[in-house]
Amino acid sequence: MSVSDLDIYDFYFTVCEIIGSDKYIQHSRIGSGLGTLPLEQHPRDTKYLIKSSSGQENKDQLGKNLLDSFALIFAQSNAGSVIATAMKLKEEEKNTYTLLIARSDGECSSRDSNMTASGHVLQKSDSCTKLAKQMREWFENKDEITGHHGKNHINRPSLQNSFWTAILENCGDKIRKLIVEKCKPPDGINDVFSYIRRAIGDINTSLPIYSREALDCLSSIVDGLEICYRSEKPPLTTLDKVTSLCFQLVSLHRPQMEAMFERLATGNERWWWNRFEWLLFMIANYRRAWYDMVRLKIDDNSAILHVEFLGSKSGKIHKGMIKNNDKDTFLNEYQIASNRLHRHSSTASRSDEEAWGNLWVHCEIQMLNHLLTNEQPDDFYGYIGCSKGPCWLCEHTLKNLTSSFTMRKSHMKIYPSWDLPRFREFKSVRPRVMKILKFLHAEMKLRIQEGKVRRTVGSDCPDVMLTFRSPLTDEMRWLEYENFEGDDS
Numbered sequence: 428m429s430v431s432d433l434d435i436y437d438f439y440f441t442v443c444e445i446i447g448s449d450k451y452i453q454h455s456r457i458g459s460g461l462g463t464l465p466l467e468q469h470p471r472d473t474k475y476l477i478k479s480s481s482g483q484e485n486k487d488q489l490g491k492n493l494l495d496s497f498a499l500i501f502a503q504s505n506a507g508s509v510i511a512t513a514m515k516l517k518e519e520e521k522n523t524y525t526l527l528i529a530r531s532d533g534e535c536s537s538r539d540s541n542m543t544a545s546g547h548v549l550q551k552s553d554s555c556t557k558l559a560k561q562m563r564e565w566f567e568n569k570d571e572i573t574g575h576h577g578k579n580h581i582n583r584p585s586l587q588n589s590f591w592t593a594i595l596e597n598c599g600d601k602i603r604k605l606i607v608e609k610c611k612p613p614d615g616i617n618d619v620f621s622y623i624r625r626a627i628g629d630i631n632t633s634l635p636i637y638s639r640e641a642l643d644c645l646s647s648i649v650d651g652l653e654i655c656y657r658s659e660k661p662p663l664t665t666l667d668k669v670t671s672l673c674f675q676l677v678s679l680h681r682p683q684m685e686a687m688f689e690r691l692a693t694g695n696e697r698w699w700w701n702r703f704e705w706l707l708f709m710i711a712n713y714r715r716a717w718y719d720m721v722r723l724k725i726d727d728n729s730a731i732l733h734v735e736f737l738g739s740k741s742g743k744i745h746k747g748m749i750k751n752n753d754k755d756t757f758l759n760e761y762q763i764a765s766n767r768l769h770r771h772s773s774t775a776s777r778s779d780e781e782a783w784g785n786l787w788v789h790c791e792i793q794m795l796n797h798l799l800t801n802e803q804p805d806d807f808y809g810y811i812g813c814s815k816g817p818c819w820l821c822e823h824t825l826k827n828l829t830s831s832f833t834m835r836k837s838h839m840k841i842y843p844s845w846d847l848p849r850f851r852e853f854k855s856v857r858p859r860v861m862k863i864l865k866f867l868h869a870e871m872k873l874r875i876q877e878g879k880v881r882r883t884v885g886s887d888c889p890d891v892m893l894t895f896r897s898p899l900t901d902e903m904r905w906l907e908y909e910n911f912e913g914d915d916s
Contacts, residue, residue: 470809478726494812496716502814504600511790512812529737529790559734565590566732609706641680674714678897718898787844791821796848815887836890
C-alpha cells in the first residue's frame, strides 16, 4: 500500500498495526524499565454480585456483564458519550449499593447533573439524570416476582414500564446509529434488506441443524431493522420489538443462529455477515441489560441502589478525530500532538492551558483514578464496567498500575488526544504512561512514512459474542418468553 492510499483515520485508530501486538509493547524497551507501582487493593470479587447462579465462572461473567450493562444504558449516540461504571457496597451498609458513573464527554459530571449521592435531582436535569431517577425509583419498588402478574408488572420490559421506556428513549439514537452503520450493503448491492431476505430464503429449514422458529425470528428482526434504518427516529414500539427478538434469537436459538450465519457467511461477503451477526448481539445486549438489573433486584430484594456521577474537571471534550488522507496534513497534526505531549509531560500544573491543549481523559481513566485514590477502595467490586471496549491506552494503563481492577477486552484502537488525570498522590504515574504514549507517536510517524498500514478497523466491542450470558432465572423466564409474539411490544 502506498502512502497516498493510506486511510489516516483507520490507521490512527488501529494500534495492532502500529506496534504489532499487545504483547510487544508489554515487553518493549519502553515497558521493560518501568517497574511496578504499589497500588494494589483488595476489592470485592464481581461474582458476589450474583446470588442465584450456579458455577463460579458464570457468576463472574454475569457480575461483569451487570456493570457493563449499567454503562450501556447510559451511553448515547454522540461520539464522546462513552460510559464507565463501578459499584461499591460498604461493609457497614450491606444492603446499600452505590453505582458510580463517569462519562467521557463530561455531560454527566456532578457540576452538570446536580444529583446527590442518594440519587435526588436538585435543579438541573439531563437525560442521564432522568434515567438515573427512573432506575432508582424502579429499584426501590420491591414488587416481587411470584407468578404471572400481567403486562404492567414492574419487572416486565414493556412500554408500560417507565424505566424500560426511559432506556429506549435514551438509547434509541444509539441503536439506530448502529443499525445504519452495520447495515451498509456490500459492494454492488442496492437494497440491503432485499439482499438479506433473499439470502435467508435460501436456507433449507428442513435440515436438522436449522429451525423454522429461529428463521422466523431472524426474518422478523430484519423487518424491524429496516424500519429503524429508514426512520430518522424509530418508534419505541419498533425498538422494543427488535431488542426483544434479538435477545430471543441469541439466547433461545443460539446454536441454530450460529449454524445459519455459518451458512450465510461464505465467499467474499463473509466479513459482511460476520458484522451483521455482531449487530444482532449488540442489540440483544440492551434487553440483556434489563435482565441483568432485574436479577440484581430480585437477588437482593432488600437492597437500595444509589447513583453518583463523577465530575470530569480534568477532562476536555474532544474536538473530533483526524480524518485527513493527506500525508503532509497528518504529519503536521502529528508534530502538533508531539509538541503538546512534550510540554504536557513536563508541566506540573493544569493551569497551563497551552500545555494541556485539548487532551481528553477517557471515562475509564476517570473511574480508575477514582478507584486508585479512594480512601476505601476495598468497598468496590474489582471491575470497571464499560459501554464499549476500552481503548488500548486505557487498558494498558490499568494493567501497568494495578492488577486489582479489570475491564472488558480492549478494541485495540488509540486516540491522538488521549490523556491521564493527575492520579493525585501518584505523581509518578503520569511520566510512565507519557513515555509510552510518546513512543507510540514515534512509531506512528515511522509507519506513516513507510506506508505499512492496513485499512480495516475492528469492532468497538470485540468481546460481545464471547461474554453474552442470559441472566434469566427460571422465576424470571416468563417475563420474556411466555409471550413470544409480544402483544405489548
